[in-house]
Amino acid sequence: MIFKSGQSAEALPPCAQDIDFNRFGGPAMALRVGFGDDDTKVPEHRHAQGQLILALHGAVTCTAVGGLWLVPSGSAVWIPGGVPHSNQATHNARLIYLFVEPSESDLPPTCRSVSVSPMLREMILRLADVDHAAPDERTSRLMRVLLDELALMPNGGPVLPLTDHPKIALIAAALAADPADRRTLGEWARHVAVSERSLKRLMVKETGLTFSHWRRQLHLIIAVRELAGGATVQKVSGDLGYESVTAFIVMFKKALGVTPSRYRPHADLGSRQTA
Template structure:
């Protein structure tokens, strides 16, 4: 709940050793961060509290448990307390971290993305503006209780890329994350990891819950959202992902999210400008 200004700084973002809610006597605290001067890739760390990462501008990619999540503008990523994770942010990212004391709200026991309503976003931003002395105010206490109740009601999103720790699946995932334009077929990947195509097909579904084709499309979506939020053009992203044309990429994007890339980010631009 203790506010920290979102001004650029050469100091590193808060880590698990820098956050101590016991000093605020509050069930939650929020911190606004501007990442223009920070490293793009953070080290793996964990927090005693649960953490919601709310993207106001730009995007952040989070690695936690057996998955990779993208947090585009006006979405949130929930990380339960004690879960090791690392974040990669775009250089234009402006984020708000909301730390929640264990047991303060009925929140998921596993990592997930959450849709954040405009009202909840404004409540979180209001909490981030408060001072340490405000933590003991009865009005602020009521505000935080309503905020946490609203957070518990938010719908889960689907911007997750499941990644297995099985050596063969992990090898393929690492290669495609490094070069998402790689268009090798399932059969070619099976030969690469020395298994039959049928075995790899079965293993992929068993380990990720997705077919290879659906998994690769999800990977492309996660990377596309991050890069587009970071300022890349549709043409650049389509080329980087190995699509034959921007149109082919837009078709994939619209099929996955129900809208075009330009409309997707335009719909979020107004609220991001107000943050």
């Protein structure tokens, strides 16, 4: 993982540890992050500070309490301070991590995908380029306006509901590890030792979705992430266990309104990244 900001990479603590804001002269700090082929997964960790993950290029999925969030290029996910979470980025992902002191903002206490306005995006990019150790008056004003704008961010982007119910969690973990697994609801019911009718009711109660809808949402999130990473439609279709590429294309277009080959995440901001 590569960090780029006003501080040297060597001076920055690992992302899985709390950021010491005493070393920085303001209520917020932004870091540019790039990934290599062998470091695209960030294991579960937590921060005392809230964190906004903004994708400049590629995509990242974030798993936390209650859901799996997709962050394609141009979008972001908000993670409140203290919430355990893990990330998986595409190998070409370039992100900005924005850390915010909880006492300095009115941001929500739960994770959510957010739509980032062009103005807010530019402010975050600007903050990533300043020297956090010695912010001037202009940078301090930028931080305050940025925090005010963050509190107004609208919801946006897909989320896959997750639950800590042991039977549903077991199925979710298995399908996340092997999304090509095509076991039916009845077969999963036998696997977790409940009746098919009970599992059907439990799935809706715990996630708000039917099993088929939940699995399709998982497939869409994985598909968008991998397509943003440069994977071919054929590879994604095979990885998700579709019998034919055509069946995958039909599912994708029905859900998102475009075919996988025409899908493009939000405007690519990779040209602004220096990693």
